[in-house]
Amino acid sequence: MDVWRQHAVLALEWLGTAAFAISGVLSAMRKRMDVVGICVCGFLTAFGGGTLRDVLIDRRPFFWVENQAVLLATLALCVALALFIRQSHLERGARWLDIPDAIGLGLFCATGVELSWVSGQPALVTILMGVITATFGGVLRDMVANEIPTLFRDHRPYAICAALGALTYVGLAQADAPEGMPLAVCAGVTTFTRWLALRRDWRLPPIKN
Amino acid sequence: MDVWRQHAVLALEWLGTAAFAISGVLSAMRKRMDVVGICVCGFLTAFGGGTLRDVLIDRRPFFWVENQAVLLATLALCVALALFIRQSHLERGARWLDIPDAIGLGLFCATGVELSWVSGQPALVTILMGVITATFGGVLRDMVANEIPTLFRDHRPYAICAALGALTYVGLAQADAPEGMPLAVCAGVTTFTRWLALRRDWRLPPIKN
Amino acid sequence: MDVWRQHAVLALEWLGTAAFAISGVLSAMRKRMDVVGICVCGFLTAFGGGTLRDVLIDRRPFFWVENQAVLLATLALCVALALFIRQSHLERGARWLDIPDAIGLGLFCATGVELSWVSGQPALVTILMGVITATFGGVLRDMVANEIPTLFRDHRPYAICAALGALTYVGLAQADAPEGMPLAVCAGVTTFTRWLALRRDWRLPPIKN
Structure with missing residues (x-):
């Protein structure tokens, strides 16, 4: 069973990784970085x-x-x-990246939560680790590109979807849900709410400026 | 006695935390971040x-x-x-933040120095840890807001006040001062010199440009 | 023999440190930072x-x-x-910094690779650690100065020279080269290829924008 869990976590890391790397490559290309910058941003x-x-x-x-x-x-x-794909081609695909990115968000959140929970962190820290795992790659990408992170200013739910998914994990794990179920539900809830937020164009509550 | 020390350190962390969080929130509001960005900057x-x-x-x-x-x-x-306070109201209070911020500086420096010293770090590293604990929250706040950190360019003593406080801690601790005294003196010296520096409008020595 | 290795690593750290600190000081001066900012950037x-x-x-x-x-x-x-050197004097020397900086690159890469390899990291991670040790000081310098890191956008080989040097280390170490030799060859290869790249004005392959 532990082997199964390890394999599931591994497979999830792979899938999310590609989607996130592409978004880093695209950001670096927009800033006219060289091949080293593109690789570092992807990483x-x-x-x-x-x-x-x-x-x-x-x-x-x-x-x-x-x-x-x-x-x-x-x-x-x-x-x-x-070296081989024009930025404009990747750019044309940027809209299509929304779905893989939402999947990556869910997968990264789920693995972050799982690893943190299994290592014995308390619930609140586990949720925080899920959100950090899922979102801080993008924050670092934007900081390196010398921009205020999109996560902090686009008024759309992203970190909040991850927090919601992480919350369901902790709830299910505390209710002794069967092995592997909290992981899958966490990824599903995160990805689905993110997808719904994009489709319905949900906005975060406005700030009193 | 160890319980007393633990409680003192804890109480200090609480007080400083609120003052620093507010300065993070204000910086995020100035950059028109959303509620996620405001919370992350506060954190x-x-x-x-x-x-x-x-x-x-x-x-x-x-x-x-x-x-x-x-x-x-x-x-x-x-x-x-x-969600509930207008930025302009917080802004009006920004000048008043100077005093709580100076208190936070002293408290954070003192707890940083204490934890580092108790964990057996040498004197120089202990002083460095006090300064980092007290000032790097603000540095991260400015980096995330896509600005050169204020700490590095406003030509006013801030990190230097923390270094001075940390130095007195190490001096007192090496002179076997009574339990709890170096902690209190460190916080006091840091906060007081920062307050004095603001009141007297002290400047750092100019750079040969 | 282990004492010799330790001393060699130590001496290398010293030499590279000065060259890198000066480049940090210069970057901070260009941004009109104060003495605290200059020291932090140097560090x-x-x-x-x-x-x-x-x-x-x-x-x-x-x-x-x-x-x-x-x-x-x-x-x-x-x-x-x-406090004592005008920025314009340092600036005039900026071109001369190219050689010490190339030496620093080689030395930092070599010590990073050595420490990582000796601590039992696998080859790929060892190479990564060499490159990170050699280049991320400069990346942090540029991030703090609110710029996109030069490493990512100047289309010249820098990280790649370090990767090449690290690769030769791993190759030699796996071939059981005599003690100390991989370290020296790694530093030499890195510094020499960097120097050659500057002299011959080599460029990285262009990006499809």
């Missing part, structure tokens, strides 16, 4: 959130050390996109 | 310095994991400020 | 890469805790440059 977006989580819960080796194939695959993806 | 400013210190001296669990009430209280404070 | 550039490496491979105490003289010397260097 930061894909691995930044999970690495920060691992530093915070003091988990070593990092998930990408245990699993170097994903490092090499991401590197190859970034270099290939940088 | 980063309030917990960023102490978290960085804990990462650097490899201290786990983080101070905010041991003490989750302060996390929830800060979250509630940030959300309340974002 | 971040000089110690940021190595500190990040130590956090990532979970190595404590940090190299600058084991070796505080280098901290004090760097602080004295930064303060002296800030």
Whole structure:
């Protein structure tokens, strides 16, 4: 059963990684970075959130050390996109990235929550780790591109979808739900609410300026 | 006696946290961030310095994991400020923030120094940790808001007040001052010199440009 | 023999540190920072890469805790440059910094690779750690100065020289080269290819924009 759980977590990391890396590559291209900048932005977006989580819960080796194939695959993806695909082609696909990105959000949140919960963190910290894993890759991507992170200013639910998913995980895990179920539900809830928020054009409550 | 020390450190963390969170919220509002951005800026400013210190001296669990009430209280404070208080009202209070901020500076520096010293770090590292705990929340706040940190360019003593306070702590601790005294003196010296620097409009020595 | 290795690593850290600190000081001066900002930028550039490496491979105490003289010397260097040397004089020397900076790149890369390899990291991670140690001080310097890091956008080989040097280290170490040889060759290859890249004005492959 533990083997199954490990494999599930691993597969989830792979899927989310590609979607996030592409968004990092695109951001770097918009800023006219060179191939090194594009690869670093791809890496930061894909691995930044999970690495920060691992530093915070003091988990070593990092998930990408245990699993170097994903490092090499991401590197190859970034270099290939940088050298062989025109930015305008990727840009045209930017709208289509919304769905893979929502899937990545759900998957990263679920793995972050799972690893934090299994390592014995309390509920509140577990939720925080889920949100950080899911969103801080994008924050680092924007900081490196010298912009205020989109996460903080686009008035759309993103971190909040992850928080909601993480909350359902903790609820299910505390209710002794069957193995693997909280993980799947957390990813599903996060991805679905994010997708719904985009489709229905939901906005966060306005600020008193 | 150890219980007393623990309680003192805890109480200090609480007080400083609120002052710093408000300065983060205000910075985020000026940049027109949404409620997520405002909360993250409040959190980063309030917990960023102490978290960085804990990462650097490899201290786990983080101070905010041991003490989750302060996390929830800060979250509630940030959300309340974002949704119910006009920026102009907070802005009008920005001048008044100088004193709570100076208190926060002293308190954070003192707890940073104490934790580092007690964990056996050498004097120079202890002073550095005090300064980092006290000031890096603000540095992260400015970096996230896409500005050169105020700490680095306003030509007023801030980090230097913290360094002075940390120095007195180390001096007193090495002279075997009574329990709790170095902590209090460090916070007092830092806050007082910062207050004096603001009142007398002291400037750092000019740079040869 | 282990003593020799330790001394070599130490001496390398010293040399690279000064070159990197000066580049941080110069960047801070260009942004009209005060003496605190100049010192922090000098420190971040000089110690940021190595500190990040130590956090990532979970190595404590940090190299600058084991070796505080280098901290004090760097602080004295930064303060002296800030208060007594005109920016225009330093600027005039900026071109001359290319060579010391290339030496620093080689030295930092070599020590990063060595520490990571000796601590048992796999080859790919070791190469990554060499590149991070060598380049992330400069990345932090530019982020704090509110710029997109030069490393990511100047279309010249820098990180790639470090990656090449790190690769030769791993190759030699796996081929059981004599003690100390991989370290020296790694530093040499990195510095030489960087110097060659500058002299021949090599460019990275263009991006499809």
